[in-house]
Structures are given as structure tokens and as C-alpha cells.
Amino acid sequence: MTQEIAATRNIHPALSESAPARFILSVTALAFLALFLLLPLTFLFTEALRKGVGAYFAAIVEPDAVAAIRLTLLTAAIAVPVNVVFGLAASWAIAKFEFKGKSLLTTFIDLPFSVSPVISGLVYVLLFGAQGFFGPWLQAHHVAIIFAVPGIVLATVFVTLPFVARELIPLMQEQGTEDEEAALSLGASGWQTFWRVTLPNAKWGLLYGVLLCNARAMGEFGAVSVVSGHIRGVTNTMPLHVEILYNEYNFVAAFAVASLLALLALVTLAAKAMLEWHYGAEIAATRH
Amino acid sequence: MEIEVRNITKRFGGFTALSDVSLSVAPGEFVALLGPSGSGKTTLLRIIAGLDFPNQGAVFFDNEDASARHVRERSVGFVFQHYALFRHMTVFENVAFGFRVKPRRARPSKSEIAERVGELLELVQMDGFADRYPSQLSGGQRQRVALARALAIEPRVLLLDEPFGALDAKVRKELRRWLRQLHNRMKLSTIFVTHDQEEALELADRVVVMNRGTIEQTGTPDEVYDQPCSPFVYEFLGNVNRLSCTVRNCKAEIWAANFEVAENCANGEMAGVAYVRPHDIEIFTGRDRLAQPALVRHVSSSGAAAFIELSVEGEPQPIEAEVSRERQRELNLHPGQAVFVAARKARVFVSRPGPA
Numbered sequence: 001m002t003q004e005i006a007a008t009r010n011i012h013p014a015l016s017e018s019a020p021a022r023f024i025l026s027v028t029a030l031a032f033l034a035l036f037l038l039l040p041l042t043f044l045f046t047e048a049l050r051k052g053v054g055a056y057f058a059a060i061v062e063p064d065a066v067a068a069i070r071l072t073l074l075t076a077a078i079a080v081p082v083n084v085v086f087g088l089a090a091s092w093a094i095a096k097f098e099f100k101g102k103s104l105l106t107t108f109i110d111l112p113f114s115v116s117p118v119i120s121g122l123v124y125v126l127l128f129g130a131q132g133f134f135g136p137w138l139q140a141h142h143v144a145i146i147f148a149v150p151g152i153v154l155a156t157v158f159v160t161l162p163f164v165a166r167e168l169i170p171l172m173q174e175q176g177t178e179d180e181e182a183a184l185s186l187g188a189s190g191w192q193t194f195w196r197v198t199l200p201n202a203k204w205g206l207l208y209g210v211l212l213c214n215a216r217a218m219g220e221f222g223a224v225s226v227v228s229g230h231i232r233g234v235t236n237t238m239p240l241h242v243e244i245l246y247n248e249y250n251f252v253a254a255f256a257v258a259s260l261l262a263l264l265a266l267v268t269l270a271a272k273a274m275l276e277w278h279y280g281a282e283i284a285a286t287r288h
Numbered sequence: 289m290e291i292e293v294r295n296i297t298k299r300f301g302g303f304t305a306l307s308d309v310s311l312s313v314a315p316g317e318f319v320a321l322l323g324p325s326g327s328g329k330t331t332l333l334r335i336i337a338g339l340d341f342p343n344q345g346a347v348f349f350d351n352e353d354a355s356a357r358h359v360r361e362r363s364v365g366f367v368f369q370h371y372a373l374f375r376h377m378t379v380f381e382n383v384a385f386g387f388r389v390k391p392r393r394a395r396p397s398k399s400e401i402a403e404r405v406g407e408l409l410e411l412v413q414m415d416g417f418a419d420r421y422p423s424q425l426s427g428g429q430r431q432r433v434a435l436a437r438a439l440a441i442e443p444r445v446l447l448l449d450e451p452f453g454a455l456d457a458k459v460r461k462e463l464r465r466w467l468r469q470l471h472n473r474m475k476l477s478t479i480f481v482t483h484d485q486e487e488a489l490e491l492a493d494r495v496v497v498m499n500r501g502t503i504e505q506t507g508t509p510d511e512v513y514d515q516p517c518s519p520f521v522y523e524f525l526g527n528v529n530r531l532s533c534t535v536r537n538c539k540a541e542i543w544a545a546n547f548e549v550a551e552n553c554a555n556g557e558m559a560g561v562a563y564v565r566p567h568d569i570e571i572f573t574g575r576d577r578l579a580q581p582a583l584v585r586h587v588s589s590s591g592a593a594a595f596i597e598l599s600v601e602g603e604p605q606p607i608e609a610e611v612s613r614e615r616q617r618e619l620n621l622h623p624g625q626a627v628f629v630a631a632r633k634a635r636v637f638v639s640r641p642g643p644a
Contacts, residue, residue, distance in 0.1 A: 178372035181339050182434075184359045185366040186441055188389040196389070200376040 044262055048255035059245075059253035060260065067233040068241035068257070071149065075224075075237060076217040079156045083213045084206070087164025092198065094165075095172030096180065106169070112161045121155050121226025128154075147229030152237065155223040160216050164209035171205040172198075207275065215268045219261055289350050289444040289477050290315050291336060296345030298331055298501075305331040306342070307501045313445075316475040318468075320488035323498035324524065329481045330449055332498070336479065337447050338362045349444065365438030365476075369450040371430040373422040379433050380418040383408050386441040408436040411470070428459040435467075439474075448480035452487065464491055485525050489513060497521050519637050522563040529569070529607050533636065535560040540636040543580035543600070543629060549636045561639050566610035568633040571596065573619055579628035582607070584621050589613060596621055600629055 017025070049056055059065060090109060094102060112120060126132050128145040138145060145151045179201060183193040199206075221239040228235045230244065238261055245254035291313040298306040306328045313319050321329040334340040336347055338359035346355045354362055373382050381388075383405045387396055396404065409415045412432040422430055431451060438446065451467070452460040468491055471478055482488050488495045489509040497504045497512055497520075505517045516522040523530065533540045538553040540546070542562050549560065572579055585606060586597040594616035596609045609629065611619070621627065 178368050178370060179374060181359075182366065182368060182372040182437075183374075183385070183389075185337060185339070185362075185364060186386040186389065186437065187360045187363075188385070189360065192389045196385070197374055200374075203376075 041262060044255055045259055047251060048259040050255075051252050055252050056256045056259075059250075059256035062253070064233045064236065065241060065253070065257055068236045068238050069260070071152070071236065072218050072238040074149070075153050075156050076214055078153050079160050079217040080210060080214050082157050083160055083164050083217075084210060086161065087168055087209055088199075088202075088206070090165045091168035091172050091202075092194075094169050095175075096177050096198075109162050109165050109169075112159050117155075117159050117220065117222030118226055120158050121223035124151060124155055124158075124223075124227050146227050147231065147235060149235065151227035152224050152235060155227045156217050156220050159220050159223045160213045163213035163216065164206065167205045167209035167212070168202055172202055175201055204275075204279070208272065211268050211272055215265055218264055290348075291445055291477060291479070292348040292351070293332070293336065294346050294348065296332070296335060296342045296347070298328070298335060298340065298342045304501050306335075308345070309501070309503055310345075311496060311503065311506070313477055313479060315477055318471050318478045318491065318493045319480075320492035320495045321479060321481045321498055322483070322485060322488040322495055322524075323504075324483060326500075327498040328501040329483075329498045333447050333449055333479060333481050336445075337364045337366050339366070363441055363444050365435075365441065365443030365446045367431070367434050367438050367446070367448040367451050369453045371422070371427075371434045371454075373430055373434055373437070375422050377421075378418065379409070379414065379420050379422070379425070380405055382422070382433055383436045383440050385437060404440065408440055409433075411439070412436040413466075426459075427455045428463055431455065431463065435470075443476070446476050446478040448478070450481055450483070452484075453482075460487070467491065489525075497524065499524070516563075516635070519561055519563070519639075522635065527566050527608065527610075529564045529566065530605075531562045531564065531603060531634075532639075533560045533562045534558070535636065535638055540634075542631050542634050542636075543602075544578040545630060547631075547634045547636050549638060553638055558638050560636050562631075562634045562636045564607075564631045564634045566595070566608045567593075568631060569607070569609035570630045570632055571598075571609055571611060571619060571621065572628045572630070573625075575628050579630040582627050582629045584623055584625040584627060586623055587616070587621055589616070594621075598627070598629060 060069075090105065093099070094106060125146055128134050128138060128151065130139065130146070132146070143150075145154065179197050180193050183197045184190075188196065218237075219239060220237075221243075224237055225240060225243075228237070228240055230236060230240060232244070236244065238257055242254050242258045242261070245251075245257065291311075293309060293311040296306050296309045297304070309328070309332060311332075321332060323329045331340060335342050338347075338354070338357060341355075346353055348354060349362070374385065377385070384401050387401045387404065390396075405418070406415065409418060412435055414429060414432050414436065417425065417429065417433075422433070425433065435451075452463055455463065464487060480491070489512075492509060494506060495509055495512045496506045499520050505512055505521050507515075512521060513525055516525060519530075522528050531542060533542055535549050535553065535558040537555050538549045540549060540560050540562055542564070547562065570579075571582075575581075580600055580602065582598045582600040584596060585599055588595050592613055593610050594613055596611065596616075598607045598609060600607045607629070619627075
């Protein structure tokens with residue numbers, strides 16, 4: 001018996017590689033990570049703190065910077081809930097019901113991912129801009145969309161549209177409709193079924209979607225840049241503000257504001273990792 | 289409660305899942321819908337539950353048309369093949385779900401709910417598991433929780449869709465016996481769907497054999513097993529040998545013996561199929577009466593029975609016979625041995641008019 005165990009120890013498991021192969025694979029992956037992620041991140045923070053902590057904070061509390069931060073937060077605060085509602089509605093419809101035009105809807109959800117953000121911004125300019133399709137009507141009614149906050153929110157909502165839906169559709173499809181049918185047969189109403197069964201089953205996917213959507217809403221540059229008009233203190237979001245500062249050779253301020261965005265990304269990642277670590281078993285259970 | 293299904297037809301696109309099916313279930317009856325996959329049995333169950341709706345026909349509960357009623361108003365207990373337990377809720381919360389979603393005025397108090405859930409968990413022998421999550425339970429335990437959850441709403445009828453389909457053989461057998469006892473105690477009208485003939489024959493008061501969207505035969509387990517009304521039921525229920533034969537003036541000769549043809553028979557010569565159960569084949573070592581010569585090809589035993597594979601003279605297919613272990617000891621059959629066989633019972637169907 002002991003001999004048998006000793007003998008099997010020397011045999012490689014079918015899916016294991018030799019030590020040198022494993023070493024080369026790990027080193028390659030880690031080297032790429034260091035070169036393309038870690039190095040720029042370190043550079044970002046060293047540049048931001050080049051003139052000391054005082055200059056760093058001065059750049060952040062400067063009124064235009066504060067306005068940019070406020071606008072970015074406002075945009076995210078509108079875009080993320082809109083996205084959650086749309087994502088839930090779309091994925092519920094796609095995963096749990098059969099209807100005509102389902103595949104068309106699925107394709108359309110992916111559209112913002114496949115179109116360049118600059119183009120999507122441009123579409124809004126063509127629609128709502130002064131020379132655009134609705135332009136004259138909007139001007140007559142004194143509604144400003146392009147080069148104003150509504151345009152920025154619209155562009156952000158468009159660009160982030162797929163995030164929640166894309167997370168939820170495969171999850172809900174995999175879970176099927178049996179749980180809902182069980183809830184209905186137990187006397188639950190449609191609304192109770194949604195709140196007590198469908199939503200809890202999808203909550204982890206929803207949370208991932210929200211995290212990703214939030215990161216993108218705050219970081220979006222292309223589409224927002226086209227519709228914003230770059231009015232300092234009024235229509236500048238954080239990424240746009242960074243660009244302006246950079247173009248003015250104000251590197252410390254540019255990197256300081258950029259570091260805030262980077263921090264946001266890191267916090268998002270950390271939140272995701274923590275959730276996975278803390279609720280690993282539960283997440284696995286909902287995905288089974 | 290009495291359930292009556294009247295002339296139900298259900299189509300999915302161009303596919304007819306059920307075609308003019310009628311069935312009635314007496315109060316307290318335990319009925320099995322048995323058939324191969326695609327026979328429409330699950331669709332029928334889902335229509336009774338109100339999870340699917342028929343294109344034609346209606347379902348009556350105690351002579352009251354239930355067609356217009358939503359599934360949540362039908363008070364049916366439905367148990368799914370894959371349990372469909374709410375994975376984010378504990379066993380307790382799963383069973384309590386039916387109470388918690390009641391409108392406020394009909395909802396029992398917290399302590400009442402706790403008491404009722406406790407009783408139900410005891411009933412399904414799952415007390416002590418109240419705080420577990422479904423993922424921490426075995427398949428058999430999950431299905432018992434699903435049953436407790438379905439019983440919590442005090443259903444008027446219990447519908448089970450392949451309840452033991454995802455379980456291994458031993459657990460399945462235990463759960464089967466337990467479900468039968470539970471039914472004897474509760475006397476709830478119960479319909480369950482299965483493709484496992486053994487399960488249907490063992491559990492049900494009445495077996496409904498389905499094939500291609502229609503009911504082939506309805507009867508007690510003994511009736512459908514002993515007197516199958518069609519070649520399909522014969523082939524689906526139990527092991528059987530299928531022999532081609534020639535029917536002459538409503539009689540078919542099988543292995544030197546004559547058998548009457550049951551129905552659809554006219555004088556003249558026709559092609560037929562005869563069905564002989566393995567345990568209805570007698571084996572002799574000497575030719576002591578009318579019998580057909582045969583050669584033993586293989587002998588195997590399982591439990592109390594021995595299975596003998598034979599090459600029977602005149603039959604292109606190998607024939608399977610079943611004898612008791614004792615009889616096998618007497619005969620001492622071994623491969624290569626020349627023997628004689630006769631059919632104790634055979635059922636002949638006319639397959640098409642004209643000579644074979």
C-alpha cells in the first residue's frame with residue numbers, strides 16, 4: 001500500500017507542466033504586468049508628488065479641479081442607476097422570456113462597445129448640436145444639451161450601457177426560469193418573485209456590473225470630450241481636466257488629478273477582490 | 289381533489305407536444321405519467337400546474353375550470369427535477385417562502401411560521417438542517433426540502449416532475465418508498481412524471497403511459513404490465529422479446545405453439561409481432577413436449593434471477609430468458625448447451641395486413 005503511494009508520487013499529474021515551463025510562464029506574465037501596469041502607475045504617483053504633498057493637494061482643491069470632480073461624480077451618480085435599471089430590464093427580458101427581436105436586442109446592447117466612443121459623442125452632436133437635427137428646436141426652447149451637462153450625462157450613459165446587462169445576461173440565462181416558476185407556484189406575485197428570487201440570484205453579477213460601469217462612467221474620455229466643449233469649471237470632467245492641465249504643461253496638477261482616477265480604479269479592484277474573497281462560497285453557489 | 293384534463297392540445301411552433309389528451313385523477317390518487325422523453329408528459333404536468341397553457345382544452349379542479357387561474361392561485365405544490373431551491377436562502381427560509389409571500393392579512397405570525405416550518409421539516413425528516421443552505425445538502429436532502437416547501441402552501445394537488453431523476457439509484461429507491469408512505473398518510477392527489485418504468489410501477493396507483501403526445505394506455509401497474517394494449521407499451525414497460533410472426537386466421541404459431549391474436553384481426557394471412565417476456569419463456573433440457581430447439585449462448589445472474597441468452601431456431605435475433613436461480617441450478621445451463629424453449633405466454637399484434 002505504502003509502496004503504491006510512493007510510486008504514484010513520482011508520476012506527473014496529466015495537467016501539470018515541468019518546473020522550467022512553469023517558471024517561464026509565470027515570469028512572462030509578471031513581466032508584462034510590471035511593464036504595462038505597475039510601471040505607469042508608479043510613474044503617475046511619483047510625477048504627482050514630484051513637488052511635494054502640498055502642491056499635490058493644492059492641485060486637487062483648486063476650484064476648477066473641484067468642479068471637475070463634482071461633475072464626474074454627478075455624471076456617475078446618474079449614469080450608474082440608469083444603467084442598473086436598463087441592465088436589469090434588458091437581461092430579465094432576454095434571459096427569462098421568449099419574444100421576437102430578442103437577438104436584435106442582444107446585438108444592440110453590444111453596440112456601444114463596438115462603436116468608437118468618439119463616434120458616439122459625434123452622433124449626439126449631430127442630433128442635439130446647434131446645427132444638428134433637434135438643434136433649432138432645442139435652441140428655440142432654450143435647452144442646452146451639447147456643450148452642457150446633459151450632453152455629458154447622455155454620452156456617458158450611452159458608452160456605459162452594456163456593462164450591467166452584459167454581466168447579468170449570461171448569469172440569468174444559466175440560472176434559467178425554474179426558481180421563478182417555483183416562486184410563482186408558491187403564491188408569490190411577479191413583483192415578489194423579482195425582489196425575493198430573481199434579484200438575489202443575480203446580485204453578484206449586478207454588483208460586478210455596477211463596479212465596472214462606475215469605473216467607466218468616471219473615466220470616459222472620448223465621447224465626453226466631443227460633447228463637452230471643455231468649459232473650465234463648467235463642463236470639464238476629471239479626464240478632460242487632466243488633459244487640459246497636461247496641455248498647459250502643468251504636469252504636477254495633471255498627474256495629481258489623474259492619480260485620483262487611478263485611485264478610484266484601484267479601490268474598485270480592491271472592492272471586487274474583497275467581495276470575492278469574503279463571499280467566495282456564496283458567489284460560487286449562485287453561479288453553480 | 290379531483291383533477292380533470294379535457295381534450296388538451298399543445299403546440300410549440302410546428303411541434304405538437306400534446307394532441308387531444310384527456311385524463312382524470314380521483315381525489316387522493318397517486319398517478320404516474322410514464323413515457324420516453326418527448327412524449328409530452330412534462331408538458332401535461334406543467335399545463336395542470338398552470339406553468340404552461342394549452343392551445344385547446346381545459347383543466348378542471350373539482351369540476352371548476354382552472355384554465356383562467358394563474359399558477360399562484362391554483363395552489364398546486366410543484367416539485368422540480370432539479371429542486372429549484374432558492375440558493376440564497378436557508379432551508380428554513382425556503383420552506384417559509386410560501387407563508388412570507390402571502391398578503392399581510394392572510395400571513396401567519398412569525399412564531400406560527402416558525403412552528404409550521406418546523407413541522408414540515410420534521411415531516412420530510414430534515415429537522416436539524418434548518419440553517420443550512422441548499423448547496424450544503426445532498427441531492428436527496430434537497431429534494432425533500434423542495435417537497436416540504438411545496439407542501440407548505442397546503443396544496444390541493446401535488447405535482448412532481450421527475451422528482452428522483454437527478455439522484456443515484458440507492459437514494460432514489462429510499463426516497464421512493466418514503467414518498468409512498470408520505471402519500472399514504474396525506475392522501476393528497478398526486479401526479480408525478482417519470483421515464484423510469486420501475487419507479488412508475490412501484491409507486492403509482494395508476495400508470496398513464498404516454499407516447500408522442502398521446503396517452504397509449506391507462507391502468508393499474510399490474511394491468512399495464514400484464515396486458516399492454518399496444519406494441520409501444522410492451523416495448524416500453526419491462527424487458528421483452530420481440531418476434532416477427534405470421535398470423536393465419538387470427539392465430540400465430542410461436543415456437544410450435546399457437547397463440548390467439550388480441551384485436552384488429554381478420555381472416556387470412558397477415559404479418560404480426562409477438563411479444564414474450566423473458567420470464568414467460570420455459571427452458572427444457574429434454575424434448576418432453578412441443579418446444580423449439582435452441583442453443584444457450586450466455587448465462588448471467590443478477591439477484592434472484594438468472595438471465596439466459598439463447599439462439600432459438602428460426603429467430604434471427606438472440607432471445608433473452610429469465611429463470612429463477614433455483615431453476616438454473618436444476619438445469620445447470622451453460623454456454624453451448626442445446627436446449628428446448630417454449631413460450632408460456634405471448635401477445636400477438638397484427639402489424640400489417642397481407643402475408644408476412
